[in-house]
Every structure is written in structure tokens, then in C-alpha cells.
Amino acid sequence: ILEKEGFEADDIIGTVSRMCDEGGISCHILTGDRDDLQLASANTDVLLTITRMGATTTTVYDADAVYEEYGVTPSEFVDVKALMGDSSDNVPGVKGIGEKTAFGYIQKFKSIEKLYDNLDDEIIKPAARKKLQDGKDMAALSKKLCTIDRHVPIDSTLDDYERKEYNIPRLTELFV
Numbered sequence: 001i002l003e004k005e006g007f008e009a010d011d012i013i014g015t016v017s018r019m020c021d022e023g024g025i026s027c028h029i030l031t032g033d034r035d036d037l038q039l040a041s042a043n044t045d046v047l048l049t050i051t052r053m054g055a056t057t058t059t060v061y062d063a064d065a066v067y068e069e070y071g072v073t074p075s076e077f078v079d080v081k082a083l084m085g086d087s088s089d090n091v092p093g094v095k096g097i098g099e100k101t102a103f104g105y106i107q108k109f110k111s112i113e114k115l116y117d118n119l120d121d122e123i124i125k126p127a128a129r130k131k132l133q134d135g136k137d138m139a140a141l142s143k144k145l146c147t148i149d150r151h152v153p154i155d156s157t158l159d160d161y162e163r164k165e166y167n168i169p170r171l172t173e174l175f176v
Contacts, residue, residue, distance in 0.1 A: 007152045010035060014148035017044045019158055030058075035081070035089065038148055040066045040074045071107045079112045082142035091142045094135030101128065112139050 002012050013029055017039045020027035027044040029036055032051075040046045040061045049058045059065075066074045083102035085093020093102075108123060109115040116136060119129055132139070 002154060002156070004152050004154055007149065011149040011152045012154065014039055014150040015152040015154060016158075017041070018150040020044060023158055025158060035146065035148065037061055037066050037070075038074045038078050038146075039150075071103060076106050076110060078143060078146045079106045079110075079115075081146045082112055082139055083115075085142060086146075089145070091145050092138045093142050094131055094139050096131040097128070097135070112143055 002016070003009075004012060010033070013031075013036065017027045017029060019025075021041050021043045025043065028047060029039060029044065030047045030049065032049050034048065036046050037048070040063045042063060044062070046061045046066075047058050048061060049056060051057075061069070063074050066072070066077060070077060070080075072080055080099075080102045081091065081093075083094050083097050083105065084099045085091050085097075097105075105115050105124075106112075109118055109121075116132070116139070118124075119132060124132070
């Protein structure tokens with residue numbers, strides 16, 4: 001069990017996945033939270049498990065699969081969610097910008113920052129431009145809220161989680 005006061009589980013998961021990425025170690029995250037797709041990489045697979053109408057499915061996403069499914073990279077996925085918001089995570093997003101529009105803008109501009117640098121682009125309709133201008137502060141706040149912290153100061157290394165032989169006498173003491 002890993003925990004750190006003041007940090008959410010996603011932040012700790014993100015930190016461990018970063019450590020694995022840096023160490024070239026395969027990492028598998030089993031979750032029902034689409035937010036974790038931002039952690040997908042060459043070394044990190046996100047096994048997204050969803051239950052709909054009584055049927056549970058698990059889809060495996062690496063960075064390429066995220067792009068193939070959503071048309072954005074894992075890091076760009078954060079920007080999409082920041083634009084459209086997510087009431088289940090208390091992320092306000094930009095009022096009036098929905099999922100389809102958010103994906104379209106991030107697919108074209110690659111980030112919220114570049115979107116705001118190019119508000120005069122012809123792809124952005126005047127009504128949407130006004131919503132984006134009015135929601136600029138919310139977009140920045142939402143991006144901060146959506147971004148998983150991958151640098152939680154945990155007091156362990158990956159070596160601490162290496163599989164070792166069981167301590168049979170200690171296990172017997174605990175379970176008998």
C-alpha cells in the first residue's frame with residue numbers, strides 16, 4: 001500500500017508509472033477512471049475497465065491506442081478534459097464547450113495554450129471564441145485540476161517492490 005497525506009491515489013499511481021517509465025520497467029494500471037489515460041506511454045498500459053448494462057469490459061491502452069481511439073496523445077487528453085470539464089471530478093471546464101468541440105480543438109491546436117494563442121483561427125466560430133475568451137481562467141484552472149501529479153515525494157524506490165521469497169514463519173505467525 002502506498003499513500004501520502006495531501007495527495008490523491010491518481011497522483012501516487014502517476015508517480016509510480018513515471019518511475020517505471022524512467023526505469024524502462026513495464027507498468028500496468030487497472031482502473032475505471034478515464035483520467036488515467038494521460039499516464040499511458042511506451043512502458044505504461046492503462047487497463048480501462050468499464051461496466052455498462054451489467055457487462056464489464058477491459059480495454060488496454062498504451063500511448064498509441066489512446067491516440068488511435070481519441071485522436072489525441074495522452075498528454076493532450078488532459079487538455080480535452082480541461083476544456084469540456086467533468087462534473088464527476090469537479091472540473092468546471094469552459095462553459096458551453098462540449099466533448100466533441102474540445103476534441104476537435106485539441107486535435108488541431110494540440111494544447112489549451114496553443115488554442116488560446118490562435119483564437120482568431122477561422123476554425124473557431126465567433127460564438128465559441130466568446131465562450132473561450134470568457135472561460136480562459138476556468139480552462140487554466142481545469143487543466144491544473146486534471147493533470148495528475150507525477151512527482152509525489154514518496155519514500156520508496158521500485159526496488160522496494162521487487163518480488164521476494166515469502167517469509168513463511170512470519171506468514172504462519174500472522175495467519176494461523
